[in-house]
Amino acid sequence: MDTSPDKDPANARSILTDGPYPSLNPVSVSRLRSFLDALKAEGIYANLNLHVGYEFRPAVDGVPAIPGSARLPTQSKPLHLFHPAMIEKQCDFTRKVLEALKLKDDTVLAMVEISNETSLIDAWQKNSLDKLVTGPYRDELERQKSLFLAGRPDTPDETVRFLVERDRDYLNRMMAAVREKVGRLVPVAGTQIGFGGLMNFDSHRDLDYQDNHFYIDHYNFPNQRWDGRDWRIRDTSSSGTGFDRYLNLAAAREQGRPYTVSEFNQPFPNRQAAEIDPTLAAFAAFQDWDSIMHFAYEHGREWDRGAPSGFNINGDWTKIPNIGQSAWLYRSGAVQAARRRLAMPLPDEQRLASARGKFNGAVTKFLQNAIGFDANVAFVHALAMDPKTKSFTLPAEAKRVAAPFRSDTGEIVYDPERKIFTLAAPQAAGVYGFAGKQKAGAGPLEVELSAASRGFLALTLTALDGKAIPASGRLLLTVPGYTLRTYPGSEPERTQRLIPYPGASGWVTLEPDPTHPGKPSGAFGGGPSKVWMERVECHVTLRTQGKSVTVYPLDGAGTRMKALPARDVAKTSGGVRIHLQADGQDFAPWYEIVVK
Numbered sequence: 001m002d003t004s005p006d007k008d009p010a011n012a013r014s015i016l017t018d019g020p021y022p023s024l025n026p027v028s029v030s031r032l033r034s035f036l037d038a039l040k041a042e043g044i045y046a047n048l049n050l051h052v053g054y055e056f057r058p059a060v061d062g063v064p065a066i067p068g069s070a071r072l073p074t075q076s077k078p079l080h081l082f083h084p085a086m087i088e089k090q091c092d093f094t095r096k097v098l099e100a101l102k103l104k105d106d107t108v109l110a111m112v113e114i115s116n117e118t119s120l121i122d123a124w125q126k127n128s129l130d131k132l133v134t135g136p137y138r139d140e141l142e143r144q145k146s147l148f149l150a151g152r153p154d155t156p157d158e159t160v161r162f163l164v165e166r167d168r169d170y171l172n173r174m175m176a177a178v179r180e181k182v183g184r185l186v187p188v189a190g191t192q193i194g195f196g197g198l199m200n201f202d203s204h205r206d207l208d209y210q211d212n213h214f215y216i217d218h219y220n221f222p223n224q225r226w227d228g229r230d231w232r233i234r235d236t237s238s239s240g241t242g243f244d245r246y247l248n249l250a251a252a253r254e255q256g257r258p259y260t261v262s263e264f265n266q267p268f269p270n271r272q273a274a275e276i277d278p279t280l281a282a283f284a285a286f287q288d289w290d291s292i293m294h295f296a297y298e299h300g301r302e303w304d305r306g307a308p309s310g311f312n313i314n315g316d317w318t319k320i321p322n323i324g325q326s327a328w329l330y331r332s333g334a335v336q337a338a339r340r341r342l343a344m345p346l347p348d349e350q351r352l353a354s355a356r357g358k359f360n361g362a363v364t365k366f367l368q369n370a371i372g373f374d375a376n377v378a379f380v381h382a383l384a385m386d387p388k389t390k391s392f393t394l395p396a397e398a399k400r401v402a403a404p405f406r407s408d409t410g411e412i413v414y415d416p417e418r419k420i421f422t423l424a425a426p427q428a429a430g431v432y433g434f435a436g437k438q439k440a441g442a443g444p445l446e447v448e449l450s451a452a453s454r455g456f457l458a459l460t461l462t463a464l465d466g467k468a469i470p471a472s473g474r475l476l477l478t479v480p481g482y483t484l485r486t487y488p489g490s491e492p493e494r495t496q497r498l499i500p501y502p503g504a505s506g507w508v509t510l511e512p513d514p515t516h517p518g519k520p521s522g523a524f525g526g527g528p529s530k531v532w533m534e535r536v537e538c539h540v541t542l543r544t545q546g547k548s549v550t551v552y553p554l555d556g557a558g559t560r561m562k563a564l565p566a567r568d569v570a571k572t573s574g575g576v577r578i579h580l581q582a583d584g585q586d587f588a589p590w591y592e593i594v595v596k
Contacts, residue, residue: 001032002093003053015097021054021061022093029100036101036108045110047262047293048103050094050174051075052116056086063089064136073132074225077118081170082141091177098181111187111291113211113262114174119196119203120163125358141166160199160355167196167203175207189260193252194361198351201254201387209258209290214245216266216276219310219524222504229519232507235498237272237456238279239433240419243379244364246283250378251363253289255343255386263295268308268524269498269510271482271534273318274458275421275432277326282423282430285335286407287382292330294323299525306529307485317531317556321478321589322460325428329462334428336409338382342398344373345389373398379405379414427463427472444469444544444575450537457536470543473595479580480589481534485527488513495532496522533589535581543575546595551578553588561586 005016005023012028036046056076058065063085066072072079080086103109123129133141145154148162171190178188187208193200194212204210216238219231238246253259261284266276277294284292298305298314305315313319329335350370359366363385367373370392377383377398404415411425420433424443431440431447436455439448445461459479463472484495501507502520510522542549551569552560568579581587 001049001097002051005054016054019060021056021089022096024096024100033101036106040106040108044108046108047111047113048097048109049113049116050097050178051080051090051114056080056089061089066135066137075118078120078123078129078132079137081115081118081120082144082166083137084140087170087173091173094174094177095181098178104182106182109182109186111189111209111260112178112182114171114178114188114190117192117195117213119167119191119200121160121167121197121199121203121355122191122195122360124159124163125197125355125360127358156356157352160352164199164203167200168206171203172206187258192262192361193363197360198252198346198354198363198366198385198387201346201351201385209260210252210254211260211262212249212252213261213263213295214249215264216245216273217270218265219267220507222501228523228525229512229516229521231521231524232501232504232509233267233270234506235271235508237270237275237419237433238266239275239414239421240272242376242416243279243283243414243421244375246280247375247378248362248364250283250287250383251344251367251373251375251385252361253287253384255384255388258290260291260293261289262291262293264292265295265311267311268316268318269482269484271498272456272458273316273482274322274480277319277323278329278423278430278458278460279421279432281326281330282335282412282428285330285333286338286409286412287378288337288341294319307527307531308483309525309527315529315531316483317533317589318480318483321480322458325460325462325476325478329423329428334462335423335425336411339408341382341384342377342395343384343386343389344395344398345392346385346387347390347392348387350392351387374401376401376403376405376416379407379412381408423460426468427466428461429469430458430460432458444542446541448539448541450539452535453537454534457538459538459540461540461542470545472544473546475593475595476590477540477580477593478590479536479538481536483531483533484510486530486532487511488515488528493530496527533587535587537579537581540578540580541572541575542578542593544595548596549576549578550594550596551580552592552594553586554590554592555586555588558590560592561588 001015004014005018006013007018009025009027012031015028017023017025053075056063145162175188189209189211190204190207192211192213217233217236221231223230266273296311298312308316354366364375371394404413406413414421420440422442423430429442429445431442434456461477463469464474465472486493487496497511498508499511501509512519513522551564568582570577
């Protein structure tokens with residue numbers, strides 16, 4: 001919202017113009033308010049993030065310059081967290097935005113985040129504070145630290161406490177500006193636990209909820225940040241690597257506070273990306289988190305791209321088939337919350353130890369090193385960290401968990417040896433991971449990949465009529481493969497392939513576009529709209545009480561195509577065996593199953 005201020009208000013690329021901060025763009029304000037009204041009409045809520053990308057300009061905004069540098073650090077981080085003039089201007093921005101958007105007593109505003117992915121204690125743990133805070137900003141921070149110490153010795157613990165208190169002061173002042181304009185009923189968060197770690201429990205103690213972000217296989221830019229034609233990924237998988245990011249999220253929850261994940265993704269062209277939404281939806285529902293938000297629908301103004309582009313859901317046909325099912329899994333109660341929540345002790349000294357050791361957001365790593373915590377307990381029970389406890393004694397259940405890991409509800413199982421995550425709830429079943437050529441089961445469902453498959457699948461089955469799967473008369477089955485765009489200008493048309501990134505083992509990228517032969521990567525955003533999807537041929541055996549089963553492949557709009565032939569829908573004892581994506585069928589990543 002605050003990124004890319006524009007000289008021409010008509011462009012409406014930002015809520016800001018390029019005038020002195022904070023100069024609001026009236027065109028953007030009007031459009032954003034109209035968008036909020038459209039969301040409200042559909043029952044969709046908004047999360048307002050106050051500082052994401054704005055970078056203060058000394059020559060325009062009346063803040064100090066850094067000698068020898070024309071610019072401040074990227075996005076002004078972390079200077080904006082402690083410099084008095086910057087904080088006051090951000091508070092002014094907050095009041096102006098909330099008032100201009102007329103958000104007081106407006107239920108469309110679900111929550112407010114103050115500052116995206118930054119804190120002073122985060123910068124200190126990353127050893128970047130001295131590099132980023134220089135010149136007059138170093139003088140100001142040292143002045144504030146001297147007042148904080150009040151003659152006490154300057155120790156590492158005192159440094160940690162000082163930075164945390166500076167973070168806390170910034171967050172409280174920004175929260176006060178929010179409260180001034182929208183009242184006390186709108187929940188306010190600060191930044192993410194991954195950007196500050198366990199000491200964020202202290203800096204955020206006056207706020208309303210905790211938030212987090214995570215990515216599987218985020219783009220890496222080895223030379224220039226956000227160079228769309230010089231990037232690489234590992235092509236990793238959650239199911240293939242033990243869901244370590246999920247487990248870390250679970251261990252970062254604070255006891256007694258609402259908990260959200262306001263960004264997550266496994267972006268194109270990762271070949272296992274179909275796993276992210278349904279597995280996280282099931283895991284988050286089991287952990288009883290309060291909100292998960294896939295980042296993002298679209299970054300630009302192309303609302304119907306037709307082809308995958310970066311982090312967008314728009315055009316990402318690997319994710320579109322099961323994202324509706326995933327939202328339903330999370331929101332409907334189809335997946336039971338854990339029957340037990342383990343409150344993990346986290347006294348003050350251990351939070352300090354985590355910061356001293358510079359573990360930052362690596363919560364499970366710290367707990368494993370400190371007290372032998374087995375992160376896999378998050379597959380079995382819900383977790384929360386209790387900062388109010390005085391002891392640091394680990395519950396016996398959290399010391400060692402035997403594989404395969406089964407949730408205390410019995411609905412979720414993760415087998416780290418087979419690298420398969422399964423869901424077996426009354427109205428939902430799923431198999432995700434590297435099934436290979438062996439059968440994998442989940443409740444009333446069993447799947448076997450064809451000999452020609454590469455061995456990975458993300459299959460989700462949900463009842464559409466509110467009944468348990470064996471009694472359901474109408475079901476949706478999704479089994480999307482990975483997607484690639486068409487290589488620009490190819491004749492005959494072919495995929496734009498994944499290739500090894502030059503000179504770096506274990507990294508892949510898209511082959512370069514013909515228009516940029518000197519760059520190592522094809523663009524991760526944009527490109528031809530014709531998309532190629534991996535064929536995931538498999539046999540699915542479904543236990544059902546029905547006497548006849550008809551299976552319809554669905555087109556891109558979810559409309560029925562020609563039903564599968566009888567030879568591909570064979571009766572078995574107590575059910576039916578369905579051959580999906582077989583020769584002669586209309587290929588599709590999703591299917592409607594009608595049972596009579």
